[in-house]
Amino acid sequence: MLRNNNHAPLPNIGDNESVHRRHFLSLIPPAFLAACSKTPGKIRLALNWKPEPEFGGFYAARYTQHGLNVDILPGGAGTPTVQMIGAGSAEFGIVEADEIVVARARGNDVVALYAAFQHSPAALMVHASRKFADIGDIFKKGGTLAIQKGLPFARLLERQYGFDKVQVVPSPGGDISAFLRDPKFVQQVYMTSEYLTAKRQGTDAQVFPISTAGFDPYNTVMATSGDYLRKNPEIAKAMVAAVREGWRVYLDDPKATNQRMNQLNPSMSLDGFAETAEAQKPLIETDETRKNGLGYMTRERWLTLISQLEGLGDLPKVPAPEDCFTTLASTNS
């Protein structure tokens, strides 16, 4: 959801982990998109981006040991997974927590099962030379801000700090060439991705996580439709168990899984895979998950997210927090 820009990577830039998501495909009824991949008995897990470390645990999971025949569908530029789940063109899909709340508010019955990322990797990347003390400073001293205006966090930042002193331009996705050229360029990134690329290229890149401004939804969330969950509670439960084990494996030793994902997505180097897998660990394994299990979600955090989105006026009707997720992920056994 965050990095959904889809500009083709520029030839002169070495950011192999370019993450370009934009919801071009959301203009196409999702039912057509994945319909071709349906085979009887198979369960489809639709990703919202290419095979990269953020999906490591989903690739590491041994689904067959849980009696599941899972087909992972890699995504692309803005695969509309939340709509695919609603349309039934994938049984399970990866979405962001805020997408679930908005979808539910619009009548799309999507339910979160497992929150792989407890904290959002979304951040604003700046040049350290500008000596910003906190995220609020970014909006006081001019320059260019590349951000996706439609995203909830962008509008929260605008409400909190105002965008009148910066020039707001569309996010170039994973492309950091403008950042490399312009010392006054600020862009939205994943701190587990573009930021690492910028560091590798020797820049003075610095990140301010969006969470420091108070917006920190669950990220890379496995979800299904309410209808599917009611009809197949056992499958959903087995999926959560398999995925939780998968993430445990991936956190402990990502090497084998990285090699497999690298074959599916050679545009990211093995070193890049390893580096990102390491950088994302603190976002996945927290005190909360050590106590309650990986993927754990709480009603409080859903409630916080819902009230933040409600404050933005995004919700035609306000969903109840307990409808947004199931407690499958908290029955840690």
Next chain:
Amino acid sequence: MLSRLKSIIPALIPFVVLTASVELAVRQGWVHSYLVPAPSQVLRAMIDSRDELFTAVASTSASALLGFALSTIGGIAVAVFLSSSRPIQRAFYPYAVFFQTVPIIAIAPLLVIWFGYGMRTVVASAFVVSIFPVIANTLTGILSTEPPLRDLFRLYGASTWTTLVKLRFPSALPQILTGLRVAAGLAVIGAIVGEFIGGQGLGSVVDVARTQQRVDKVFAAVLLASVLGLALFGLINLVSYFTLRRWHASEQ
């Protein structure tokens, strides 16, 4: 006037049938409104966001028109140049084809680097995608001047310039206008693609709306883009009617 009205009716029937069936399908719950919006929702979104959409349409129109104008001038000039001799044509025509084959979505980020954020990138994008049909059609038109007329001009010792202005160009007009019709629609597409990357206009509205899962607003913006394309198309048809009606079969 009555005949004009009669010619519109056949085009209206599919529109009414399609709109009514989509409305019915959504209202009956056969199709979810978060996948395909009901036409009434789209209309509502248009009314609710009218100020934002108006500004966006104005911005996209300006960029598309400017890009289209540049394509028209540039395309005709290039075609005239190419028509001047066979060797020149052989040398440069393949490069003109480049404009048609270039995937605009891939080079749009480069346009931002060259032209910066904002209108210049959007105009450049509209120009790049719309120039080729102008070149190709104008060139074909100029090259297919009727040989007997060409001979006649030569016989009277007309200069190259006179032949071009008084014979080749007028006789190429039907083809040029065909090229412009194609280019008009493409200029709108090019402008919107440019806006995805460069900011502003309907492209930006679509981008924001789909991030917010506002399918109704996406359709509202897309519909307005189509109307813009149609308006440009209509404009060319008008020009075509007034320039060709007295002598060309296509407008009689």
